[in-house]
Amino acid sequence: MPPSTRLADAEDATAIAAIYNQGIEDRVATFETRPRGPEEIAGWFDGTHPVVVVEDGGAVIAFAATSIYRPRECYAGIAEFSVYVARDARGRGAGRRAMEGLLAAASDAGFFKLVSRVFPENQSSLGLLRSLGFREVGRYEKHGRLDGVWRDVVIVERLLPANMSGAPAAHALPGRHHRTPPRGD
Numbered sequence: 001m002p003p004s005t006r007l008a009d010a011e012d013a014t015a016i017a018a019i020y021n022q023g024i025e026d027r028v029a030t031f032e033t034r035p036r037g038p039e040e041i042a043g044w045f046d047g048t049h050p051v052v053v054v055e056d057g058g059a060v061i062a063f064a065a066t067s068i069y070r071p072r073e074c075y076a077g078i079a080e081f082s083v084y085v086a087r088d089a090r091g092r093g094a095g096r097r098a099m100e101g102l103l104a105a106a107s108d109a110g111f112f113k114l115v116s117r118v119f120p121e122n123q124s125s126l127g128l129l130r131s132l133g134f135r136e137v138g139r140y141e142k143h144g145r146l147d148g149v150w151r152d153v154v155i156v157e158r159l160l161p162a163n164m165s166g167a168p169a170a171h172a173l174p175g176r177h178h179r180t181p182p183r184g185d
């Protein structure tokens with residue numbers, strides 16, 4: 001059977017943590033250096049921000065996740081995102097599947113834009129995102145230090161046209177409070 005994509009839930013936290021920790025160890029994708037445990041990943045499931053996983057042969061091989069962009073209500077329709085593929089599954093289409101699933105899930109959830117920041121050296125991520133219609137907005141210079149070295153990041157964004165007109169989605173209405181802290185690059 002070909003790999004499949006589905007919405008994730010807290011039961012996927014262990015598999016997601018293992019994949020995220022590989023990405024953290026590899027130092028190619030994030031300023032984070034502290035490994036994450038499943039209990040912390042379980043906190044990502046806030047009922048507002050969808051997370052998707054790609055499964056192959058019954059095993060989770062990739063995930064893509066949305067998270068809060070900013071706490072201000074005017075930005076409630078924007079989500080941050082991240083995408084990680086298990087080390088031994090990279091370069092075989094799982095990242096694309098995960099992001100296609102996340103774009104659909106974020107659109108269904110009422111978000112009108114996804115944003116993130118990518119290291120300029122991370123050509124596989126930039127290539128994937130470009131091919132999915134993300135725009136490179138610009139570059140933050142020396143946006144953080146990874147292992148003591150200043151690193152730039154490329155800002156990327158993609159509008160979700162289904163949610164660009166009409167009333168804001170339910171989650172974007174005033175009075176909803178996000179419980180999860182922001183997760184960045």
Ligand SMILES: CC(C)(COP(=O)(O)OP(=O)(O)OC[C@H]1O[C@@H](n2cnc3c(N)ncnc32)[C@H](O)[C@@H]1OP(=O)(O)O)[C@@H](O)C(=O)NCCC(=O)NCCS
Pocket residue numbers: 023028029030082083084085086089090091092093094095096097117118119122123124125126127128129131
């Ligand atoms: C970046 C990452 C998510 C891409 O997922 P993947 O499964 O390896 O990539 P895919 O096989 O789905 O490739 C999808 C597209 O990405 C692009 N791409 C992949 N590898 C590339 C490379 N080395 N150079 C340029 N573009 C590349 C291509 O556009 C490719 O399209 P194609 O299938 O038409 O060739 C994955 O490699 C990964 O998890 N890396 C470590 C963590 C990370 O960098 N996450 C992103 C954080 S911003």
